[in-house]
Amino acid sequence: MLNFDEALSRILEQVKTLGTETVELGGASGRVLAEPVFARTDQPPFDGSAMDGYAVRSRDIAPGAVLEQIGESQAGAGFSGTVGPGQCIRIFTGAPMPEGADAVVMQEVALVEGNKVAFEKTVLPGQNVRSLGQDFVRGTGLATPGTALNPARVAHIAAGNVPEVKVFKRPVIGLLATGDELKPPGSELEPGQIVGSNSFALSALFSPFASQVLQLDNASDDEEQLRALFQKALDGPANIIVSTGGASVGDHDLVLPVLKSLGVTVDFWKIAMRPGKPVMFGRFENKLFFALPGNPVSAYVTAITLVLPAIRAASGYSSPSNKTLRLPLASPLSTNGPRRHFMRCTIETLEGASAVHPILQTDSSHLTSLAAADGLLIVDENAQALQVGQVVEVILI
Numbered sequence: 001m002l003n004f005d006e007a008l009s010r011i012l013e014q015v016k017t018l019g020t021e022t023v024e025l026g027g028a029s030g031r032v033l034a035e036p037v038f039a040r041t042d043q044p045p046f047d048g049s050a051m052d053g054y055a056v057r058s059r060d061i062a063p064g065a066v067l068e069q070i071g072e073s074q075a076g077a078g079f080s081g082t083v084g085p086g087q088c089i090r091i092f093t094g095a096p097m098p099e100g101a102d103a104v105v106m107q108e109v110a111l112v113e114g115n116k117v118a119f120e121k122t123v124l125p126g127q128n129v130r131s132l133g134q135d136f137v138r139g140t141g142l143a144t145p146g147t148a149l150n151p152a153r154v155a156h157i158a159a160g161n162v163p164e165v166k167v168f169k170r171p172v173i174g175l176l177a178t179g180d181e182l183k184p185p186g187s188e189l190e191p192g193q194i195v196g197s198n199s200f201a202l203s204a205l206f207s208p209f210a211s212q213v214l215q216l217d218n219a220s221d222d223e224e225q226l227r228a229l230f231q232k233a234l235d236g237p238a239n240i241i242v243s244t245g246g247a248s249v250g251d252h253d254l255v256l257p258v259l260k261s262l263g264v265t266v267d268f269w270k271i272a273m274r275p276g277k278p279v280m281f282g283r284f285e286n287k288l289f290f291a292l293p294g295n296p297v298s299a300y301v302t303a304i305t306l307v308l309p310a311i312r313a314a315s316g317y318s319s320p321s322n323k324t325l326r327l328p329l330a331s332p333l334s335t336n337g338p339r340r341h342f343m344r345c346t347i348e349t350l351e352g353a354s355a356v357h358p359i360l361q362t363d364s365s366h367l368t369s370l371a372a373a374d375g376l377l378i379v380d381e382n383a384q385a386l387q388v389g390q391v392v393e394v395i396l397i
Helices: 004-013 151-159 198-209 223-235 255-261 296-314 367-372
Strands: 020-024 053-056 066-073 087-091 103-106 110-113 116-119 141-143 164-168 172-178 212-219 240-244 265-269 280-284 287-292 324-328 340-350 353-358 375-379 391-396
Touching: 004 265, 004 280, 004 296, 053 066, 141 151, 172 198, 172 223, 198 212, 198 240, 198 296, 212 223, 223 240, 223 255, 240 296, 255 265, 255 280, 255 287, 287 296, 296 340, 296 367, 296 375, 324 353, 340 367, 340 391, 353 375
Parallel strands: 066 087, 172 212, 172 240, 240 287
Antiparallel strands: 020 164, 053 087, 053 103, 066 116, 110 116, 265 280, 280 287, 324 391, 340 353, 340 375, 375 391
Protein backbone atom coordinates (compact mmCIF):
# COMPACT_ATOMS: atom_id res chain seq x y z
CA MET A 1 0.00 0.00 0.00
CA LEU A 2 1.08 3.53 -0.77
CA ASN A 3 1.65 5.83 2.20
CA PHE A 4 -0.65 8.83 2.43
CA ASP A 5 1.91 11.58 1.82
CA GLU A 6 3.21 9.96 -1.34
CA ALA A 7 -0.32 9.37 -2.62
CA LEU A 8 -1.25 13.03 -2.15
CA SER A 9 2.01 14.15 -3.74
CA ARG A 10 1.39 11.96 -6.78
CA ILE A 11 -2.11 13.34 -7.16
CA LEU A 12 -1.01 16.98 -7.00
CA GLU A 13 1.81 16.37 -9.48
CA GLN A 14 -0.79 15.50 -12.12
CA VAL A 15 -3.20 18.38 -11.54
CA LYS A 16 -3.19 21.23 -14.04
CA THR A 17 -5.10 24.48 -13.95
CA LEU A 18 -7.85 25.01 -16.52
CA GLY A 19 -7.13 28.45 -17.93
CA THR A 20 -8.26 31.87 -16.76
CA GLU A 21 -11.17 34.26 -17.04
CA THR A 22 -11.91 37.83 -16.00
CA VAL A 23 -14.75 38.39 -13.53
CA GLU A 24 -16.30 41.45 -11.98
CA LEU A 25 -15.14 42.02 -8.44
CA GLY A 26 -18.64 41.53 -7.04
CA GLY A 27 -18.54 37.89 -8.14
CA ALA A 28 -14.91 37.21 -7.24
CA SER A 29 -15.25 35.97 -3.65
CA GLY A 30 -14.21 32.33 -3.49
CA ARG A 31 -12.17 32.55 -6.68
CA VAL A 32 -8.39 32.30 -7.01
CA LEU A 33 -6.31 35.07 -8.59
CA ALA A 34 -4.43 34.27 -11.79
CA GLU A 35 -2.46 37.52 -11.96
CA PRO A 36 -1.34 40.14 -9.43
CA VAL A 37 -3.58 43.04 -8.47
CA PHE A 38 -2.17 46.56 -7.99
CA ALA A 39 -3.85 49.56 -6.40
CA ARG A 40 -5.08 52.21 -8.82
CA THR A 41 -5.46 54.87 -6.13
CA ASP A 42 -4.09 55.91 -2.75
CA GLN A 43 -6.05 54.72 0.26
CA PRO A 44 -7.23 56.90 1.78
CA PRO A 45 -7.01 59.29 -1.19
CA PHE A 46 -6.83 62.35 1.12
CA ASP A 47 -6.06 63.25 4.72
CA GLY A 48 -9.28 62.51 6.59
CA SER A 49 -10.73 62.50 10.07
CA ALA A 50 -10.76 59.25 12.04
CA MET A 51 -13.64 60.40 14.24
CA ASP A 52 -16.30 63.02 14.87
CA GLY A 53 -14.89 66.17 16.43
CA TYR A 54 -13.13 69.40 15.54
CA ALA A 55 -10.35 69.95 13.01
CA VAL A 56 -7.78 72.30 14.54
CA ARG A 57 -4.24 73.62 14.28
CA SER A 58 -2.55 71.59 17.03
CA ARG A 59 -0.40 74.54 18.12
CA ASP A 60 -3.57 76.49 19.01
CA ILE A 61 -4.79 73.86 21.50
CA ALA A 62 -4.06 74.11 25.21
CA PRO A 63 -6.24 73.57 28.29
CA GLY A 64 -8.75 76.39 28.35
CA ALA A 65 -8.18 77.46 24.74
CA VAL A 66 -11.29 78.79 22.99
CA LEU A 67 -11.51 78.71 19.16
CA GLU A 68 -14.03 80.05 16.69
CA GLN A 69 -15.90 77.43 14.63
CA ILE A 70 -16.01 78.70 11.03
CA GLY A 71 -17.62 75.77 9.18
CA GLU A 72 -17.83 72.02 8.88
CA SER A 73 -16.52 69.12 6.82
CA GLN A 74 -18.60 66.04 6.06
CA ALA A 75 -17.76 62.83 4.23
CA GLY A 76 -18.17 63.67 0.56
CA ALA A 77 -18.56 67.40 1.23
CA GLY A 78 -15.39 68.97 2.56
CA PHE A 79 -14.73 72.50 3.86
CA SER A 80 -13.37 74.67 1.05
CA GLY A 81 -11.71 77.34 3.17
CA THR A 82 -8.57 77.48 5.30
CA VAL A 83 -8.36 77.12 9.09
CA GLY A 84 -6.38 80.03 10.46
CA PRO A 85 -5.08 80.98 13.92
CA GLY A 86 -7.77 80.73 16.58
CA GLN A 87 -10.17 78.89 14.27
CA CYS A 88 -11.55 75.34 13.95
CA ILE A 89 -14.22 73.50 12.00
CA ARG A 90 -16.71 70.82 12.90
CA ILE A 91 -15.61 67.57 11.20
CA PHE A 92 -17.08 64.11 10.90
CA THR A 93 -15.57 60.63 10.50
CA GLY A 94 -14.27 60.10 6.98
CA ALA A 95 -14.45 63.77 6.03
CA PRO A 96 -11.42 65.45 4.38
CA MET A 97 -9.18 67.57 6.56
CA PRO A 98 -9.35 71.30 5.70
CA GLU A 99 -6.37 73.35 4.65
CA GLY A 100 -4.45 74.62 7.67
CA ALA A 101 -5.69 72.00 10.19
CA ASP A 102 -3.36 69.20 11.27
CA ALA A 103 -5.27 67.36 14.04
CA VAL A 104 -8.76 66.38 15.19
CA VAL A 105 -10.01 66.78 18.74
CA MET A 106 -12.73 64.27 19.56
CA GLN A 107 -16.07 65.89 20.33
CA GLU A 108 -16.28 64.33 23.81
CA VAL A 109 -13.48 66.59 25.12
CA ALA A 110 -14.78 69.82 23.60
CA LEU A 111 -17.26 72.27 25.12
CA VAL A 112 -19.41 74.12 22.59
CA GLU A 113 -21.24 77.38 23.16
CA GLY A 114 -22.60 78.99 20.00
CA ASN A 115 -19.72 79.26 17.53
CA LYS A 116 -17.12 79.07 20.30
CA VAL A 117 -15.42 75.78 21.16
CA ALA A 118 -13.38 75.35 24.35
CA PHE A 119 -10.80 72.56 24.75
CA GLU A 120 -9.62 70.78 27.90
CA LYS A 121 -6.46 69.01 26.65
CA THR A 122 -3.61 69.47 24.21
CA VAL A 123 -3.53 67.53 20.91
CA LEU A 124 -0.56 66.28 18.90
CA PRO A 125 -0.02 66.98 15.18
CA GLY A 126 -1.66 64.18 13.15
CA GLN A 127 -3.75 62.96 16.08
CA ASN A 128 -7.00 61.30 14.95
CA VAL A 129 -6.10 61.92 11.30
CA ARG A 130 -5.93 59.19 8.66
CA SER A 131 -3.19 60.44 6.39
CA LEU A 132 -3.26 60.11 2.60
CA GLY A 133 -1.96 56.65 1.60
CA GLN A 134 -1.89 55.42 5.20
CA ASP A 135 -3.31 52.04 4.12
CA PHE A 136 -1.63 51.80 0.73
CA VAL A 137 -0.51 54.00 -2.17
CA ARG A 138 -1.13 53.79 -5.89
CA GLY A 139 0.83 50.89 -7.39
CA THR A 140 0.94 48.82 -4.20
CA GLY A 141 0.52 45.09 -4.80
CA LEU A 142 -2.76 44.10 -3.14
CA ALA A 143 -2.80 40.35 -3.90
CA THR A 144 -0.67 37.77 -5.69
CA PRO A 145 -1.54 34.88 -8.03
CA GLY A 146 -2.76 31.79 -6.19
CA THR A 147 -4.54 33.90 -3.56
CA ALA A 148 -8.04 32.72 -2.70
CA LEU A 149 -10.31 35.75 -2.46
CA ASN A 150 -12.41 36.00 0.67
CA PRO A 151 -14.72 38.95 1.45
CA ALA A 152 -11.96 40.90 3.22
CA ARG A 153 -9.57 40.51 0.25
CA VAL A 154 -12.35 41.57 -2.13
CA ALA A 155 -12.88 44.70 -0.03
CA HIS A 156 -9.13 45.39 -0.07
CA ILE A 157 -9.03 45.17 -3.86
CA ALA A 158 -12.18 47.26 -4.22
CA ALA A 159 -10.61 50.00 -2.09
CA GLY A 160 -7.78 50.05 -4.63
CA ASN A 161 -10.32 51.13 -7.28
CA VAL A 162 -10.02 47.79 -9.17
CA PRO A 163 -13.37 46.75 -10.72
CA GLU A 164 -12.46 43.29 -12.08
CA VAL A 165 -9.82 40.59 -11.65
CA LYS A 166 -8.38 37.71 -13.64
CA VAL A 167 -8.99 34.37 -11.93
CA PHE A 168 -8.44 30.70 -12.66
CA LYS A 169 -11.37 28.77 -14.06
CA ARG A 170 -12.91 26.31 -11.65
CA PRO A 171 -13.29 22.62 -12.54
CA VAL A 172 -16.48 20.77 -13.37
CA ILE A 173 -16.88 17.86 -10.95
CA GLY A 174 -18.77 14.71 -11.92
CA LEU A 175 -20.20 12.47 -9.19
CA LEU A 176 -21.51 8.95 -9.56
CA ALA A 177 -22.36 6.21 -7.09
CA THR A 178 -22.30 2.46 -7.63
CA GLY A 179 -24.30 -0.26 -5.89
CA ASP A 180 -27.52 -2.17 -6.45
CA GLU A 181 -28.57 -1.39 -2.89
CA LEU A 182 -28.66 2.40 -3.22
CA LYS A 183 -31.94 4.30 -3.30
CA PRO A 184 -32.65 8.05 -3.15
CA PRO A 185 -34.01 9.70 0.01
CA GLY A 186 -37.77 9.31 0.33
CA SER A 187 -37.81 5.83 -1.22
CA GLU A 188 -39.73 2.87 0.12
CA LEU A 189 -36.83 0.60 1.01
CA GLU A 190 -36.99 -3.08 0.19
CA PRO A 191 -35.02 -5.60 2.26
CA GLY A 192 -31.29 -5.11 1.67
CA GLN A 193 -31.63 -1.59 0.31
CA ILE A 194 -30.17 1.59 1.86
CA VAL A 195 -30.41 5.31 1.20
CA GLY A 196 -27.45 6.65 -0.79
CA SER A 197 -25.98 9.68 0.99
CA ASN A 198 -22.53 10.04 -0.55
CA SER A 199 -23.58 12.18 -3.51
CA PHE A 200 -25.25 14.68 -1.18
CA ALA A 201 -22.18 14.95 1.06
CA LEU A 202 -19.68 15.23 -1.77
CA SER A 203 -21.74 17.71 -3.77
CA ALA A 204 -21.95 20.01 -0.74
CA LEU A 205 -18.23 19.57 -0.04
CA PHE A 206 -17.05 20.29 -3.59
CA SER A 207 -19.53 22.97 -4.68
CA PRO A 208 -17.66 25.98 -3.20
CA PHE A 209 -14.61 25.08 -5.31
CA ALA A 210 -16.30 23.98 -8.56
CA SER A 211 -17.95 25.76 -11.44
CA GLN A 212 -20.50 22.95 -11.49
CA VAL A 213 -21.08 19.63 -9.74
CA LEU A 214 -22.82 17.11 -11.99
CA GLN A 215 -24.75 14.18 -10.57
CA LEU A 216 -23.95 11.51 -13.16
CA ASP A 217 -26.50 8.95 -11.94
CA ASN A 218 -26.19 5.74 -9.97
CA ALA A 219 -24.85 2.53 -11.47
CA SER A 220 -25.80 -0.98 -10.47
CA ASP A 221 -23.28 -3.75 -9.88
CA ASP A 222 -23.61 -4.80 -13.50
CA GLU A 223 -20.38 -4.63 -15.46
CA GLU A 224 -21.91 -3.50 -18.75
CA GLN A 225 -24.06 -0.82 -17.16
CA LEU A 226 -21.08 0.36 -15.14
CA ARG A 227 -18.91 0.52 -18.24
CA ALA A 228 -21.55 2.50 -20.12
CA LEU A 229 -21.96 4.97 -17.26
CA PHE A 230 -18.21 5.44 -16.81
CA GLN A 231 -17.75 5.90 -20.56
CA LYS A 232 -20.43 8.58 -20.52
CA ALA A 233 -18.65 10.30 -17.64
CA LEU A 234 -15.29 10.18 -19.44
CA ASP A 235 -16.88 11.61 -22.60
CA GLY A 236 -18.67 14.38 -20.68
CA PRO A 237 -17.63 17.84 -19.52
CA ALA A 238 -16.33 16.91 -16.04
CA ASN A 239 -12.66 17.68 -15.41
CA ILE A 240 -12.59 15.61 -12.21
CA ILE A 241 -14.75 12.51 -11.85
CA VAL A 242 -15.43 10.98 -8.45
CA SER A 243 -17.16 7.64 -7.98
CA THR A 244 -18.10 6.00 -4.69
CA GLY A 245 -18.46 2.28 -4.05
CA GLY A 246 -17.12 -0.79 -5.80
CA ALA A 247 -13.49 0.14 -5.23
CA SER A 248 -12.51 -2.84 -3.09
CA VAL A 249 -11.79 -6.45 -4.08
CA GLY A 250 -15.12 -8.23 -3.67
CA ASP A 251 -16.85 -10.16 -6.44
CA HIS A 252 -19.10 -7.15 -7.11
CA ASP A 253 -16.35 -4.53 -6.87
CA LEU A 254 -15.96 -3.84 -10.57
CA VAL A 255 -14.72 -0.26 -10.71
CA LEU A 256 -11.02 -0.94 -11.12
CA PRO A 257 -11.23 -3.50 -13.97
CA VAL A 258 -13.90 -1.49 -15.79
CA LEU A 259 -11.86 1.71 -15.63
CA LYS A 260 -8.78 -0.08 -16.92
CA SER A 261 -10.80 -1.52 -19.78
CA LEU A 262 -11.87 2.02 -20.74
CA GLY A 263 -8.29 3.24 -20.97
CA VAL A 264 -7.99 4.96 -17.60
CA THR A 265 -4.36 4.94 -16.48
CA VAL A 266 -4.42 3.88 -12.85
CA ASP A 267 -1.71 5.61 -10.84
CA PHE A 268 -2.39 3.86 -7.54
CA TRP A 269 -4.97 1.77 -5.71
CA LYS A 270 -4.97 1.32 -1.93
CA ILE A 271 -3.51 3.79 0.54
CA ALA A 272 -2.24 3.14 4.06
CA MET A 273 -4.95 5.25 5.68
CA ARG A 274 -8.05 4.71 7.76
CA PRO A 275 -10.81 5.01 7.00
CA GLY A 276 -10.57 4.74 3.23
CA LYS A 277 -7.88 2.25 2.28
CA PRO A 278 -9.38 1.19 -1.11
CA VAL A 279 -8.94 4.49 -2.97
CA MET A 280 -8.09 4.48 -6.67
CA PHE A 281 -6.64 7.45 -8.54
CA GLY A 282 -6.14 7.54 -12.30
CA ARG A 283 -6.08 9.71 -15.37
CA PHE A 284 -7.87 9.63 -18.71
CA GLU A 285 -6.50 12.16 -21.18
CA ASN A 286 -6.87 15.49 -19.32
CA LYS A 287 -9.39 14.18 -16.77
CA LEU A 288 -8.69 12.98 -13.25
CA PHE A 289 -10.61 10.01 -11.84
CA PHE A 290 -11.04 9.14 -8.17
CA ALA A 291 -12.75 5.93 -7.11
CA LEU A 292 -13.59 6.24 -3.41
CA PRO A 293 -14.97 3.65 -1.00
CA GLY A 294 -18.73 3.33 -0.68
CA ASN A 295 -18.96 3.53 3.11
CA PRO A 296 -20.03 7.13 3.80
CA VAL A 297 -17.39 8.03 6.39
CA SER A 298 -14.64 6.55 4.21
CA ALA A 299 -15.95 8.42 1.17
CA TYR A 300 -16.11 11.72 3.05
CA VAL A 301 -12.70 11.41 4.69
CA THR A 302 -10.94 10.50 1.44
CA ALA A 303 -12.79 13.28 -0.37
CA ILE A 304 -11.52 15.83 2.17
CA THR A 305 -7.96 14.55 2.41
CA LEU A 306 -7.28 13.60 -1.23
CA VAL A 307 -9.88 15.00 -3.63
CA LEU A 308 -10.31 18.49 -2.19
CA PRO A 309 -6.58 19.31 -2.50
CA ALA A 310 -6.74 18.22 -6.17
CA ILE A 311 -9.79 20.43 -6.79
CA ARG A 312 -8.08 23.40 -5.11
CA ALA A 313 -4.94 22.83 -7.19
CA ALA A 314 -7.01 22.75 -10.39
CA SER A 315 -8.63 26.01 -9.25
CA GLY A 316 -5.24 27.69 -8.92
CA TYR A 317 -4.61 27.66 -5.16
CA SER A 318 -0.92 28.20 -4.40
CA SER A 319 -1.32 26.05 -1.25
CA PRO A 320 -3.99 23.44 -2.05
CA SER A 321 -3.43 21.06 0.88
CA ASN A 322 -5.72 21.11 3.88
CA LYS A 323 -4.81 23.57 6.62
CA THR A 324 -4.50 22.12 10.10
CA LEU A 325 -4.74 23.38 13.67
CA ARG A 326 -2.43 22.23 16.44
CA LEU A 327 -4.38 21.67 19.64
CA PRO A 328 -3.92 19.70 22.89
CA LEU A 329 -5.69 16.42 23.50
CA ALA A 330 -8.52 16.38 26.02
CA SER A 331 -8.44 12.58 26.41
CA PRO A 332 -5.74 9.97 25.76
CA LEU A 333 -5.26 7.88 22.64
CA SER A 334 -3.86 4.37 22.35
CA THR A 335 -1.13 3.35 19.91
CA ASN A 336 -1.90 3.42 16.18
CA GLY A 337 -1.22 0.73 13.59
CA PRO A 338 0.56 0.99 10.21
CA ARG A 339 -2.12 3.17 8.55
CA ARG A 340 -2.54 6.91 9.11
CA HIS A 341 -5.76 7.44 11.01
CA PHE A 342 -7.99 10.42 10.24
CA MET A 343 -10.02 10.18 13.41
CA ARG A 344 -13.30 11.94 13.95
CA CYS A 345 -13.08 14.45 16.80
CA THR A 346 -14.81 17.35 18.50
CA ILE A 347 -13.21 20.59 19.67
CA GLU A 348 -14.25 22.02 23.02
CA THR A 349 -13.42 25.52 24.24
CA LEU A 350 -13.50 26.22 27.96
CA GLU A 351 -12.30 29.44 29.59
CA GLY A 352 -10.68 30.54 26.34
CA ALA A 353 -8.67 27.35 25.76
CA SER A 354 -9.52 24.75 23.10
CA ALA A 355 -8.84 21.03 23.26
CA VAL A 356 -9.54 17.99 21.06
CA HIS A 357 -11.82 15.15 22.08
CA PRO A 358 -11.28 12.03 19.94
CA ILE A 359 -14.45 10.23 18.88
CA LEU A 360 -13.76 6.58 19.54
CA GLN A 361 -16.38 5.31 17.07
CA THR A 362 -14.38 4.04 14.07
CA ASP A 363 -17.06 2.28 12.00
CA SER A 364 -16.75 3.66 8.46
CA SER A 365 -20.51 3.70 7.94
CA HIS A 366 -21.37 5.53 11.18
CA LEU A 367 -22.77 8.86 10.02
CA THR A 368 -23.93 10.04 13.47
CA SER A 369 -20.33 10.33 14.67
CA LEU A 370 -19.30 12.07 11.44
CA ALA A 371 -22.14 14.57 11.72
CA ALA A 372 -21.08 15.34 15.30
CA ALA A 373 -17.42 15.85 14.39
CA ASP A 374 -15.70 19.24 14.18
CA GLY A 375 -12.60 17.84 12.55
CA LEU A 376 -10.32 14.97 11.65
CA LEU A 377 -7.58 14.30 14.19
CA ILE A 378 -4.46 13.11 12.35
CA VAL A 379 -2.78 10.13 14.03
CA ASP A 380 0.41 9.16 12.24
CA GLU A 381 1.37 5.66 11.22
CA ASN A 382 2.64 3.53 14.13
CA ALA A 383 2.20 6.46 16.54
CA GLN A 384 2.79 5.73 20.20
CA ALA A 385 0.09 6.30 22.79
CA LEU A 386 -0.76 9.98 23.28
CA GLN A 387 -1.53 11.51 26.66
CA VAL A 388 -3.84 14.35 27.72
CA GLY A 389 -2.30 17.68 26.83
CA GLN A 390 -0.11 16.43 24.00
CA VAL A 391 -0.48 18.57 20.87
CA VAL A 392 -2.06 16.99 17.77
CA GLU A 393 -2.97 18.18 14.28
CA VAL A 394 -6.60 18.58 13.27
CA ILE A 395 -8.25 19.25 9.91
CA LEU A 396 -11.44 21.25 10.44
CA ILE A 397 -14.45 19.83 8.56
